[in-house]
Amino acid sequence: MSSEICLDSLWKIYGGSSDLAIKQLDSDVDPLDFYQRTGIRAAVRDVSLEVEIGEIFVVMGLSGSGKSTLLRLVNGLVRPCSGEVRIQGLSLSSLSSEELNKLRREQMGMVFQSFALFPHRTVIDNAAFGLEVAGMPKRQRRDLAFKALERVGLADECRKRPDQLSGGMQQRVGLARALALDPPILLMDEAFSALDPLIRSDMQELLLELQAERQRTIVFISHDLDEAIRLGDRIALMKDGQVLQCGQAQSLLCEPASTAVRHFFRDIDVAAVLDVASIASMPDQLLVDGVSSRPELDAVVGDPVYVLDESKQLRGVRTRSDGWIEASQVSTLRSGMRVREAMPLVASLAYPPPVLNTDGCFLGVVTPLQLLRSLEVDL
Amino acid sequence: MLPGCGYTPSTVAFSGGRPLTLQALSFGFIHDFAAVHQAGALGLAVDGAVVWLLTYAQSLFDVVNTGVMALVVWTEHLLRAPSPWTFALIVSGLGLWRVSGGFSLFALLGMNLVLAMGLWDPMISTLSLVLTASFLALLIGLPMGVLSARLQPVWRLLRPCLDLMQTMPAFVYLIPAVMLFSTGAVPAIIATLVFAMPPVVRLTQLGIRQVPADLIEAGRAFGCSELQLLWKVQMPSALPTVMSGVNQTIMLALSMVVIASMIGGGGLGDVVLRGIQQLDVGLGFEGGISVVILAVILDRLSQSLMLDGERTVAARSRRWLSLWRTP
CATH class of the missing domain: 3.40.50.300 (P-loop containing nucleotide triphosphate hydrolases)
Structure with missing residues (x-):
């Protein structure tokens, strides 16, 4: 790009000689005090931007x-x-x-x-x-x-x-x-x-x-x-x-x-600013395994269990209440979604929804607790 | 010095409150009854300047004289081309189209009254003088207004001149006008032109200066050159103000043309002047009422120039018709 x-x-000075004013304002002069003394005001002070x-x-x-x-x-x-x-x-x-x-x-x-x-x-x-x-x-x-x-x-x-x-x-x-x-x-x-x-x-x-x-x-x-x-x-x-x-x-x-x-x-x-990806965390139970069969998965203790393949794509989620859910059936969040948009899903699902990036790679999950915590960013 | 331009003491005397003789006024001076005052040093300097102009710039005045004369003669020919009835109907029709039915009727009746009083000829003379003087005033005044809106120094130079032109008693213009252009229609037009020009200059300047800054900014942001800015943004937004200046100029021209009859401008002013000189109240009133009728017609018609097309009778009837057609 x-x-x-x-x-x-960029500098834009109103009210008087600019070169001198720029020099003074550039050194640590208080702009308000400077304006009251000289009537010179900098509308734009040393701005560099690229769009x-x-x-x-x-x-x-x-x-x-x-x-x-x-x-x-x-x-x-x-x-x-x-x-x-x-x-x-x-x-x-x-x-x-x-x-x-x-x-x-x-x-x-x-x-x-x-x-x-x-x-x-x-x-x-x-x-x-x-x-x-x-x-x-x-x-x-x-x-x-x-x-x-x-x-x-x-x-x-x-x-x-x-x-x-x-x-x-x-x-x-x-x-x-x-x-x-x-x-x-x-x-x-x-x-x-x-x-x-x-x-x-x-x-x-x-x-x-x-x-x-x-x-x-x-x-x-x-x-x-x-x-x-x-x-x-x-x-x-x-x-x-x-x-x-x-x-x-x-x-x-x-x-x-x-x-x-x-x-x-x-x-x-x-909630309207934060990206879900930024609050996602790794779940306790995560299996990275592309080949295991159902019985082997069943042996893993924990609830819920998230299963990925080697390329970090989601294979499915096992929950105690609903059993095995295939990836296509799992409700997921996309990175770039705002926390506010994710709220209904997080609240309604029995398991924390996984967050996937645009390529479908697993980034983590959003638990209700994390979601609540994110809302009280210390300002 | 030209004959007749110096002071001639008037012989006015009163006995028992009734004027015995009322003479003079031939050149428009209403003399100080108490004392006869002579021009001082400043007046003599102005005198000298006018004489100097006469000596060294006579050919220039001759050219102006010929040009203005041709213009006023041509205008008068044009105005006399239709018969009085046709003329009245045209004006009345114009009024119906641009102003209102009531005004149209007024114009028709008013012009008939003028015709019935036998003042048609002087009215047309006055009208042609007014139109010529207004045309010239606008021709000079509009560009001056535009210039003074855009160039601050021009405005600074022009403003005191305009103040002078507006506050100087109207009669004073008649003296140099006569000296430079002799008597007749041309000096009348020149004096009128000077007297009537300030409003259009002022209001054009004001109109352009008052165009909202954001419109100017929008014009520039879309890449207007200075000329495009003037024609596409400033003039159109200033138009209502400019047009009221035009209206003012025309009205002032009418009032001055009446005064200018004292230097042989002719027209309705002559009738009024005769009324004064002969103390003929009836004649004075007839002349005066004709001036009023002409003034109202000129005022409404020139105001209608700035009227939005939406408010004219034509537009109104169009709306009525469309309302009628749609069930």
Whole structure:
């Protein structure tokens, strides 16, 4: 995998001379104190990130943490004071304004928190805006815009004006406007933050569906950790313009780099973050044996007994109550499943369900006790 | 100095509250009754500047004179081409289509009244002056508004000029206009143009500056060039504000054209002026009411330019028809 978006020690300073400020802020000056003394504020402080092709990368932070500025640095709406942004290996600072416009038209779609739809255009003309700017003829761009609207479920509304639509529908138009260009990169600035919780979760679902259809590189800004966990392949946590930690939700949860990171996860639903594989343990009775016959197995004492073959594939489980259960009949968990999803199965089975990885290899079992313990991660 | 431009003391006297003679006013000066004031140093400097312009830039004024004259003559020809009845019906139909049934009726009756009072000819003259002056004011004002919205220095330079143009008493424009362009329709149009231009410049500037920042950002994020940003994002969102500037300019032009009759602009203003000079209340009222009728028609029609297509009678009847058809 190569990185689609590469941010290299980016700085964005507001309020005054940047070179000097960077030098001072880089040495251990308290940013708040510095701001009060000089009126100079660093919106983005020394941020280096790489976003891979096809991943949903969530930048998460409270308001004022610099995450929106970071997104605008990616498409050049904001110019960095220092550092470099590379899109598909191309440095933004080396581009002329025409080249930058071309890059924005062809490679990047953007969705805004405030929707930012053009009130004087109909829904379909809003969706076709990017194509119009790129100089596509009317018929063609309307066709593409209509397809994008169809995809977000708004084909019937295409003659209306944005102000005749509800908030959720307006943001679908915003999404369609970005999708109509079919860009490899999608920038979403708190795209769902202004929506009702129910509609927000619908939109998240829609985004995941779209991502499953066609892999795009998505940079998603959010202040909602639940949203970040649900959508993000990786999450970067930002505070005061700095990235505190970047990684998968589970690694942020289980190995927080600082108390500030831990603080973020204070109210989080752990069960929705933890992978079952991470809490699986080896059972007491485990036979690794590809050839033994039933009578020999029966001789093994213990309940339940898990039997694997030499390539660690599950052959079956013997329990006292149900006797021998063939592998095909055993209810299993897959690695990647969240603890929350595993709960009903763990609760209903007479034996702890085994966890298999994507190749079907046995990783361990999840006992009800382990499951309960996992929920009280010390935060 | 041109003859007639200096101060001529008026001879106005009152006895027992009734005016005995009311003379002068031929050049639009309502003289200070108490004292006759002479221009000071600043006034003399302005005088000198105008004389200098006359001496060294006469050919420029001649060109402007010819151009504006041709434009106003052509406009008047166009407006006089249909008979009064046809003209009234066209305006009334336009009103029905763009504004409302009530307005359409008002326009029809109002124009008939003007015709019945025998003021049709002056009304058409006034209208052609207003349209020409407004057209020129918009032609200059709109680009100035756009420029001053996008370039801060231009706005900083322009704003005091606009303040001056708007607050300077309207009559004052008449003096240099006469000196530079003599009397007649052209100086009337030039004075009107100067007086009527500020609103459209201001409101265009304001409209563009008020376009929400997120729309601008969206425009840029989708790769708009500066020109595309102006035409596809800023101008369309600013349009309602710009159009109200257009409306204001047209209305101001009408009011100034009436005043400009004092320098031979002609039209309805002449009728009003005659009413004043002869103390003929009836004549003054007839002229005045014609101006009002023209003003209302111009105002509603120019406002309808910015009306959303959804609210016009045409759209309403379309909706009614579709409601009727669907069971």
